Amino acid sequence: MSRISVRGFAVASATAVTTVGAVVGVASGGAQQPANDFEAAAGEATLLADIPAGQQAQVQTASLAQQADAQSIAADAVTKKAVEEAARKAAAEAATEKKAAAEKAAEQAEREAKERKEAEEKASRSETRDATSFATQSSYTVAQVQAMARQMVPADQFQCFSNIVNHESTWNYRASNPSSGAYGLVQALPGSKMASAGADWQTNPATQIKWGLNYMDQRYGSPCGAWSFWQANNWY
Incomplete structure (x- = not known):
């Protein structure tokens, strides 16, 4: 041009x-x-x-x-510009959906893990022996008392239970605190509380173990829960 x-x-x-x-x-x-x-x-x-x-x-x-x-x-x-805006919006929505799916999966996994743990604990408890399954004796050695406890306390809780008994009575089922009235392996206060587990609470370590295990479960959730509290307070 x-x-x-x-x-x-x-x-x-x-x-x-x-x-x-x-x-x-x-x-x-x-x-x-x-x-x-x-x-x-x-x-x-x-x-x-x-x-x-x-x-x-x-x-x-x-x-x-x-x-x-x-x-x-x-x-x-x-x-x-419209295409870019649509892509940005789609990406944001996808990220939100992905995050929600991840959170849901994590919650599901946590719930399943909790249910599995509870089932394992229940199975472990069902395998333990009851206090009445032990023949009564006139006296018991520390080794015999510990053997009873191993058969009555769930395996994953035994060490915590043992730690408390070591501190409270050093596995002496006749241990008595004259100033407070605490008695037995787990130093129940007063000792007569253990009658709820059996009339022979003064002489049968199996009865004391049964009562102590129930007490720890009800008050702290487990012997390990009781041991954690004991470590922080020097009593339970």
Whole structure:
């Protein structure tokens, strides 16, 4: 496209605008454009008329193509922005759903682990012997008393139970505290509390173990719970 043709189209456009503006100004009663403006427009129109008709069409076509390109670029930008926003929103929703699924899975795993632990503890307790399953004797050695406890206390709780008995009575089932009245392996206070586990609470270590285990379970949840409390307070 020649430099003259482009200028010619620009001049034609300016002339048209100027002319229309002048007419509108007169029709509305406004001030008329100076005479020299009309003269300039007339001169520019003469320049446009000097350009061959074919070149004028080329100039007009090029201008329309540029406008179409600009509109297309603007539309592409809007579309791109909408696509990016939709992708961002979808990614955020996916992340939220993934987080919720992970939290739900963690809760399920925790619940299953808790149920499994409770089942194992229940099974462990069902395998332990009851106090009445031991033959009564006139006296018991420390080794015999400990053997009873191993058969009555769940395996995973025995060490905690043993720690408390070691501190309270050193496994002496006849241990008595004259100042407080505490008695037996677990130093029940008063000792007569152990009658709930059996009338022979004073002489049968199995009865004392049964009562002590029930006490620890009910008050602290388990012998290990009781041992944790004992470590913090030196009593339970």
